[in-house]
Amino acid sequence: MHPELLKIPFTELTVKSYGFMMVVGFLTAIYIVRRLSKRMGHDPEHITNVAIYSLITGIIGARIFYVVHYWDNFKDSPIEVFSVWKGGLELLGGVISAILMIIIYLWVKKLPIRRYLDILAIGLMIALAFGRIGCLLNGCCHGKPCSQPWAITFPYASIAYASQIYADPARNRVEPYFTLPDEFYRNYFDQDGQTRRLLLDDYHLTLEQRHKLIMLKKYRSLPVHPTQIYSSIKGLLIAMVLYLFWKRGVKAHEGLIPYRRIYKAGTTSALMLILYGPARFLIEFFRDGNPYEIWHLTISQIMGAGLFVLGLFLMLIFTLVKDSEYLPEK
Numbered sequence: 001m002h003p004e005l006l007k008i009p010f011t012e013l014t015v016k017s018y019g020f021m022m023v024v025g026f027l028t029a030i031y032i033v034r035r036l037s038k039r040m041g042h043d044p045e046h047i048t049n050v051a052i053y054s055l056i057t058g059i060i061g062a063r064i065f066y067v068v069h070y071w072d073n074f075k076d077s078p079i080e081v082f083s084v085w086k087g088g089l090e091l092l093g094g095v096i097s098a099i100l101m102i103i104i105y106l107w108v109k110k111l112p113i114r115r116y117l118d119i120l121a122i123g124l125m126i127a128l129a130f131g132r133i134g135c136l137l138n139g140c141c142h143g144k145p146c147s148q149p150w151a152i153t154f155p156y157a158s159i160a161y162a163s164q165i166y167a168d169p170a171r172n173r174v175e176p177y178f179t180l181p182d183e184f185y186r187n188y189f190d191q192d193g194q195t196r197r198l199l200l201d202d203y204h205l206t207l208e209q210r211h212k213l214i215m216l217k218k219y220r221s222l223p224v225h226p227t228q229i230y231s232s233i234k235g236l237l238i239a240m241v242l243y244l245f246w247k248r249g250v251k252a253h254e255g256l257i258p259y260r261r262i263y264k265a266g267t268t269s270a271l272m273l274i275l276y277g278p279a280r281f282l283i284e285f286f287r288d289g290n291p292y293e294i295w296h297l298t299i300s301q302i303m304g305a306g307l308f309v310l311g312l313f314l315m316l317i318f319t320l321v322k323d324s325e326y327l328p329e330k
């Protein structure tokens with residue numbers, strides 16, 4: 001866990017690991033997608049333009065999703081909504097916002113939407129893989145406690161640690177995973193006059209307190225599933241499957257292998273939704289943080305199921321429509 005990479009000299013601003021990894025993923029995705037676009041006779045400049053617009057929109061969307069999801073943290077100070085440099089982005093919101101911007105851009109420019117979406121889908125999964133490494137460095141999107149040999153721990157006062165020392169009614173957890181002595185908390189009164197307990201951060205602990213934590217074997221969180229790594233691997237595997245599928249589609253249209261309806265324009269992007277939706281749904285069972293919404297499911301699971309159904313619907317539609325989008329651009 002390393003949420004801040006460095007501090008900008010002569011300022012109080014820092015470079016966040018999460019944002020840095022998002023940018024690395026973005027640049028890597030652009031590089032790969034531009035190479036794929038040349039293979040299909042696309043103008044690479046369109047890829048660059050749509051990527052820049054989708055990055056900006058994605059950041060805004062990721063922030064909006066985070067604020068809506070954790071509105072209780074902002075309702076007392078709404079101006080904090082704009083303090084993006086303090087962290088607080090939700091990747092799924094960024095992905096959805098970016099996809100919408102991509103579609104709008106391609107439609108306005110009168111470009112073949114399905115054909116562009118196919119190669120952008122590959123880049124999106126690569127960017128996702130880098131973004132989840134950013135989640136690991138930031139300490140967010142953590143997993144449930146487990147005893148697997150590959151489990152990881154997070155330091156005192158981290159997001160994972162703090163989640164384990166409190167009950168979580170939103171996840172039907174009435175008791176914390178473990179408790180600490182009262183000296184490790186501070187009390188304060190909120191606007192409603194209710195007493196709340198906040199965990200003292202690491203910088204406010206005395207040497208005696210640190211030693212006591214070590215003796216209690218509670219200076220780090222309980223071992224948890226490395227769900228950020230699971231998600232990163234998921235993104236890379238889906239990207240690889242999409243690339244192989246897209247490549248066979250190109251060969252089919254070039255007459256190098258037998259043609260099938262499944263290789264029509266747009267089917268690669270539909271396949272991305274079919275694969276991503278269930279994978280996101282399953283990983284949520286190992287995560288520990290998102291509140292349950294309905295049917296004992298989190299919002300990410302509900303959206304994952306929706307993306308899967310949407311992918312099946314689009315796959316059916318794309319295999320039935322004409323395939324003129326594979327003609328070279330003029």
